Amino acid sequence: QARVERMEQFQKEKDELDKGCRECKRKLAECQKKLKELEVADPESGKGELEKLQAEAQHLKNEEKTWENKLEELKRKERKMPWNVDTLSKDGFSKSVFNVKPEEKEETEEQKEKKHLSFVERNEKQIKHFGMLRRWDDSQKYLSDNPHLVCEDTANYLVIWCIDLEVEEKHALMEQVAHQTITMQFILELARSLKVDPRACFRQFFTKIKTADQQYMEGFTCELEGFERVRERARVRVEAAMKEYDEEERRKRLGPGGLDPVEVYDSLP
Numbered sequence: 001q002a003r004v005e006r007m008e009q010f011q012k013e014k015d016e017l018d019k020g021c022r023e024c025k026r027k028l029a030e031c032q033k034k035l036k037e038l039e040v041a042d043p044e045s046g047k048g049e050l051e052k053l054q055a056e057a058q059h060l061k062n063e064e065k066t067w068e069n070k071l072e073e074l075k076r077k078e079r080k081m082p083w084n085v086d087t088l089s090k091d092g093f094s095k096s097v098f099n100v101k102p103e104e105k106e107e108t109e110e111q112k113e114k115k116h117l118s119f120v121e122r123n124e125k126q127i128k129h130f131g132m133l134r135r136w137d138d139s140q141k142y143l144s145d146n147p148h149l150v151c152e153d154t155a156n157y158l159v160i161w162c163i164d165l166e167v168e169e170k171h172a173l174m175e176q177v178a179h180q181t182i183t184m185q186f187i188l189e190l191a192r193s194l195k196v197d198p199r200a201c202f203r204q205f206f207t208k209i210k211t212a213d214q215q216y217m218e219g220f221t222c223e224l225e226g227f228e229r230v231r232e233r234a235r236v237r238v239e240a241a242m243k244e245y246d247e248e249e250r251r252k253r254l255g256p257g258g259l260d261p262v263e264v265y266d267s268l269p
Helices: 001-041 049-080 109-131 136-145 152-167 169-195 200-212 214-226 229-253 260-268
Strands: none
Touching: 001 049, 049 136, 109 136, 109 152, 136 200, 152 169, 169 200, 169 214
């Protein structure tokens, strides 16, 4: 969400600069037209007006140059921006066409949950194996041998596993699994943008990530660092669990009349 908002803000700034530059060019064109008409009509009688228009034209030229410099600076920033899951599939990333299309079938939440649990039950060991891999070649080979793992269910399981590991304070292991989680999410996002089955394009992702320029790797790294939000979700879960535990302990202590001995003791002078 933060990434989308940054991109929207960047586009808004770009649109405002474009609009300002166009408006300045329009005013300059009008000013130059009036200047030419005045020069042709009677330069001597309209000398004061002529000087005023010349000064205005010069000011507008300077303003136009300023707008153009700002636009050029913004374009340089845009070229340096890291790639991410929203930009990697734009023109220039891939022109490949696949015949395999993802299935589009509406399912209820209950059906989705049942399907997910069934998938995890059958493939949990394989998903965890994928989560422990690190090298691109190893990940690609494992998914080639187990293409059924390239799906949303795997990504969802990996996210939940990351949160569980963080709750258990296994930070290093969580970072390892987070890397594979982002890998799977990138593949799924690529499939959505190309409108193909993820199993048809995961090899393309690995080819790109292994041979990509610095911008592409920065995009992946940026996503991985953004995954730190898992730590926040883990903290919330721990706090909720502690609150529930405290409430349970309080219920156990309740005496006659529903009084908590600890609260009564603390309230005594």
